[in-house]
Amino acid sequence: MDWKKIKKIDSHVHVTFRKMIGSDIKLNTPEKFLGVMKEHNIQKAVVVPINYPYYHAKKSMGENSFELLKFNNNCQARIAKFSKKLICFADIDLFGIEVKDTLQELERAIHNLKLKGIKIHPYNQGIKCNDKRIVEVMYFAKANDLPVIIHSFPQKNKKNTYSSSPKYIVELLQKVKSERVLISHMGGKDYNELRKIKCWFDFSFAGREFWYELGHEKLEKIIRNIGVERCCFSSDYASMEYKKYYEYLNKMNFSSDEITNISYENAEKFLKI
Ligand SMILES: [Zn+2]
Numbered sequence: 001m002d003w004k005k006i007k008k009i010d011s012h013v014h015v016t017f018r019k020m021i022g023s024d025i026k027l028n029t030p031e032k033f034l035g036v037m038k039e040h041n042i043q044k045a046v047v048v049p050i051n052y053p054y055y056h057a058k059k060s061m062g063e064n065s066f067e068l069l070k071f072n073n074n075c076q077a078r079i080a081k082f083s084k085k086l087i088c089f090a091d092i093d094l095f096g097i098e099v100k101d102t103l104q105e106l107e108r109a110i111h112n113l114k115l116k117g118i119k120i121h122p123y124n125q126g127i128k129c130n131d132k133r134i135v136e137v138m139y140f141a142k143a144n145d146l147p148v149i150i151h152s153f154p155q156k157n158k159k160n161t162y163s164s165s166p167k168y169i170v171e172l173l174q175k176v177k178s179e180r181v182l183i184s185h186m187g188g189k190d191y192n193e194l195r196k197i198k199c200w201f202d203f204s205f206a207g208r209e210f211w212y213e214l215g216h217e218k219l220e221k222i223i224r225n226i227g228v229e230r231c232c233f234s235s236d237y238a239s240m241e242y243k244k245y246y247e248y249l250n251k252m253n254f255s256s257d258e259i260t261n262i263s264y265e266n267a268e269k270f271l272k273i
Contacts, residue, residue: 001259003249004242009267010037010045012132012149012184012204012234015079015086017056025055028238037050037085040242043264046234047079047150049091051121065096069105076114089149089273090115094133097126103140110144116271117147122164124151129168130175138176146180147270153185153206158169166193173197182232182270186222194226200270201226202234211248220252228258232267 019027028036037045049055053068056075061068072091080088090109109115118141122129129150141148156166166187173181174197182200186207187193195203202210203223205208210219223231235242254262 001252001254001256003246003263006041006259006263008040008042008233009264009271010042010235011182011200011202011232011267011270013045013097013237014050014239015047016238018058018141020055023062024199024239025050026238030079033237034083034085036237036242044087044267045237046089046117046149046267046271047076047086048119048120049089050223051074051092051124052120053070053095053096055092065093066101069093069102070108073105073109073113073115076109076115078150080113081231087116087273089117089119092118092120092137093125093161094127094131096136099133099136104148106137106140108242117141117149119151121151121186122168123153123207126163128163129165130171134172135176138172138178141180142176142178145179147182147272148178148180148188149184151185152183153188154190155188161188166190169193169199170196173199180188180270181223182234184236186226186236191222191226193221197229199267200230200232202232204234204236206239207248208240210245216251219248222253228254228261230266231262232270233262233263 015030015033016028049072055072057068057071066163076088079086152164154162170193179198184202185205186201186203188206
């Protein structure tokens with residue numbers, strides 16, 4: 001199977017109007033990315049922010065967190081206008097502003113700007129994923145039947161990445177009883193935790209690390225153990241190139257039905273499109 005040629009939905013990409021110095025966020029304008037999508041047969045892509053105040057904004061715009069958050073969501077809406085192929089999620093800020101203000105901004109982002117879901121990046125927010133502020137955001141998402149993508153990539157020897165550990169996400173989802181959640185990067189080294197909850201997941205970034213360390217057969221086994229029926233293809237483009245996924249996906253032995261599940265059908269269910 002040639003993963004470059006098959007039809008795909010990408011559940012995690014970054015589209016930006018500028019390069020962010022000192023980060024892995026690259027310049028990837030909507031116009032440029034639409035060309036990349038065509039080349040790689042990506043039918044639709046979920047465009048996510050990262051809960052960092054200066055994601056779209058520049059430092060020269062000042063330090064008013066509420067204004068920066070609004071600016072980030074306005075940029076997400078601007079990206080959404082380029083093409084129906086781009087499904088843009090809303091940004092939040094639970095660190096710089098009060099949770100009630102984030103919820104107010106989410107109302108605007110979802111109902112006025114028509115953004116389609118919420119991205120939560122606990123590590124960038126500097127809070128644990130079972131934090132009561134995230135609980136409130138999750139209740140908002142549940143009440144509005146919105147898909148939520150949560151960054152989860154704890155890494156060995158990087159203690160500050162542990163705030164996004166799947167064990168906290170398990171606590172969160174058990175409390176909120178929400179199932180319309182996609183765990184990005186498959187929970188990193190703690191991927192086994194995902195078996196305790198009903199959620200979607202992707203192997204962006206993390207899959208490559210496991211492939212290097214364990215080989216494609218073991219990675220395939222790990223994905224099967226968590227559940228092919230809830231695995232969504234995601235790239236984290238432009239931080240990671242598509243060809244880096246094909247290197248191991250093309251070697252794997254998923255059936256054609258399983259490939260259809262992973263490449264777009266599961267994402268259609270998660271996104272309800
Ligand atoms: Zn990302």
